[in-house]
Structure formats: C-alpha cells, structure tokens
Amino acid sequence: MVAHFAALKAVGESCRIPLQYYHNNMTGTNVLLEAMADNNVFKFVYSSSATVYGEPKFLPVTEEHPTGNCTSPYGKTKYFTEEILKDLCKSDKRWAVVSLRYFNPVGAHISGRIGEDPNGEPNNLMPYIAQVAVGRRPSLSVYGSDFPTHDGTGVRDYIHIVDLAEGHVKALDKLRNIAETGFFAYNLGTGVGYSVLDMVKAFEKASGKKVNYTLVDRRSGDVATCYADATLADKKLGWKAERGIDKMCEDTWRWQSQNPNGYANK
Ligand SMILES: O=c1ccn([C@@H]2O[C@H](COP(=O)(O)OP(=O)(O)O[C@H]3O[C@H](CO)[C@@H](O)[C@H](O)[C@H]3O)[C@@H](O)[C@H]2O)c(=O)[nH]1
Numbered sequence: 001m002v003a004h005f006a007a008l009k010a011v012g013e014s015c016r017i018p019l020q021y022y023h024n025n026m027t028g029t030n031v032l033l034e035a036m037a038d039n040n041v042f043k044f045v046y047s048s049s050a051t052v053y054g055e056p057k058f059l060p061v062t063e064e065h066p067t068g069n070c071t072s073p074y075g076k077t078k079y080f081t082e083e084i085l086k087d088l089c090k091s092d093k094r095w096a097v098v099s100l101r102y103f104n105p106v107g108a109h110i111s112g113r114i115g116e117d118p119n120g121e122p123n124n125l126m127p128y129i130a131q132v133a134v135g136r137r138p139s140l141s142v143y144g145s146d147f148p149t150h151d152g153t154g155v156r157d158y159i160h161i162v163d164l165a166e167g168h169v170k171a172l173d174k175l176r177n178i179a180e181t182g183f184f185a186y187n188l189g190t191g192v193g194y195s196v197l198d199m200v201k202a203f204e205k206a207s208g209k210k211v212n213y214t215l216v217d218r219r220s221g222d223v224a225t226c227y228a229d230a231t232l233a234d235k236k237l238g239w240k241a242e243r244g245i246d247k248m249c250e251d252t253w254r255w256q257s258q259n260p261n262g263y264a265n266k
Pocket of ligand 1: 049050052058102104105122123124125126128140141142143151153154155156196219222226
C-alpha cells in the first residue's frame with residue numbers, strides 16, 4: 001500500500017511560533033509513522049521543499065547539495081523530518097520513502113475552479129500578484145531590489161501545480177513498482193529561475209491588468225536565487241515539468257478572475 005504523506009505540509013506563519021510548530025510537526029511525524037506501520041503501510045511520498053537546501057552553495061541545486069542550513073523554521077521542520085525518514089529507512093528495511101522537494105508551486109487547475117486562496121494577506125508572491133491584478137489589494141511589496149540577480153529582485157524556480165501533481169503520480173508509480181526500499185529524494189522544479197519582476201511582467205501579459213508594486217526592504221530569511229536541477233526526477237521517475245511561466249500566469253489568472261474573493265464566492 002502507498003499512502004500520501006502530505007499531512008505535514010506546513011501551515012501558517014511559522015516564524016511567530018517556532019517551538020509549538022516544531023513540536024506539532026515532529027510529534028505528528030512520529031504518530032503518523034506509528035499509525036502507518038500498525039496498518040502495514042511502509043511506502044509513501046513525503047512533501048518536502050527546496051528550503052531544506054538553505055542558501056544555495058551552487059546552482060542549479062541538485063539533490064547532492066547539502067541540506068540543513070535552513071533560513072526559516074519551516075525549512076528546518078522539512079529538514080528534520082527528512083532526517084527522521086532517512087534514519088527510519090536505514091534502521092528498518094521495510095520502508096520506502098520518496099521525498100519530493102518542491103521548488104515554488106504556483107498556478108491553478110485549468111478549469112479555473114481550483115486555485116490558491118490563502119487566509120488573510122498572502123505570504124507568497126503569486127497569490128499576492130493575482131490579488132493586486134484583480135483589484136483586491138492596492139499594491140505588491142517587492143522584498144529587496146539589491147540582490148545579486150539580473151534586476152536586483154529574488155529569483156525562484158516556479159513550478160505549475162499540475163506539473164507538481166503529476167510528479168506525485170510518477171513517484172507513486174515508482175513506489176508501487178520497485179522492490180527496492182530506502183529513502184529517495186527528488187527535486188521538482190523546472191530548472192529555470194525567474195525574478196519577482198519577471199513574474200510581475202508575465203502576469204500583466206497574461207491578465208491584461210496592471211500590477212502595481214513598490215520596492216521595499218528584503219524579507220528576513222529570503223535567499224537571492226534558487227532554482228533546481230531536476231534531471232534526477234526525469235531519469236528516475238520519468239517526470240519533467242511541461243508548463244512554463246505563461247501557462248502558470250494564465251491559469252492563475254483564470255482562477256483569480258473567476259473567483260475574485262476565492263472560495264468565499266461559493
Ligand atoms: O509579497 C511578496 C511575496 C514574495 N516576494 C518575493 O517573491 C519571491 C518568492 O517568495 P515566496 O512566494 O514567498 O516563496 P519562497 O519564500 O521562495 O518560499 C516558497 O518556496 C519554498 C520552496 O523553495 C517553499 O518551501 C515555501 O513553502 C514557499 O513559500 C521571493 O524573492 C520573495 O522575496 C515579494 O517580493 N513579495
């Protein structure tokens with residue numbers, strides 16, 4: 001049996017409550033693993049994150065890049081959990097875990113019916129841009145314009161949420177079909193980095209709307225540039241991202257324009 005282990009996906013603004021947050025995540029990990037073993041489930045996909053790499057020492061970031069030097073409590077919980085899972089797989093050969101290290105998931109389902117609707121003010125870039133474009137917020141704050149990047153703003157590897165979902169299907173197929181056990185980590189990204197201002201421009205093109213922004217100070221914990229080498233996922237899972245920046249913006253805009261107030265419309 002294969003279980004999807006997304007239950008540990010972090011919630012909320014972790015920096016405000018790190019101790020409680022660590023406690024909840026780590027306790028949750030142990031409780032879930034025990035419950036899975038009790039039910040004879042020894043294979044699962046873990047939702048990890050590129051934040052396990054911290055400030056990249058080289059680019060693009062491969063799975064061989066050291067982990068653990070995280071810049072946020074959220075990243076540390078992902079790192080700690082991966083370490084627990086590695087030890088688990090070493091100590092008990094019944095377990096097979098695929099850890100998918102997500103880069104920056106964005107976009108929406110093509111139907112325009114399933115999209116991102118964060119509680120309160122969005123923390124992440126794409127939903128913020130979308131809410132400015134739709135007129136729900138006056139302006140985007142661009143965190144930092146003095147990074148060593150092509151335009152001074154932070155560069156990330158944005159990946160369409162449907163590509164990400166397809167990566168999970170491939171990971172589940174692998175788990176179903178292999179006899180091998182152990183811990184396997186794969187980057188899920190496109191391999192291409194875009195800056196905050198690249199994203200703003202692409203969104204304006206897709207939506208036909210102006211996205212007002214102001215350049216402000218850097219946000220604590222943000223790295224300058226992070227993008228993936230995702231060739232291992234291609235080689236081992238037969239997966240690679242198919243959707244580019246225009247599609248990410250078009251699909252986000254379809255969702256946001258059809259649901260200006262998110263799920264509150266329904
Ligand atoms: O209002 C905003 C929000 C973000 N940014 C910038 O946009 C970029 C992307 O930020 P964000 O969308 O918050 O993503 P990250 O901080 O890169 O973190 C995301 O990507 C990680 C993987 O790398 C995941 O683990 C996290 O869950 C996810 O939030 C960064 O340069 C931010 O400084 C802004 O300028 N203004």
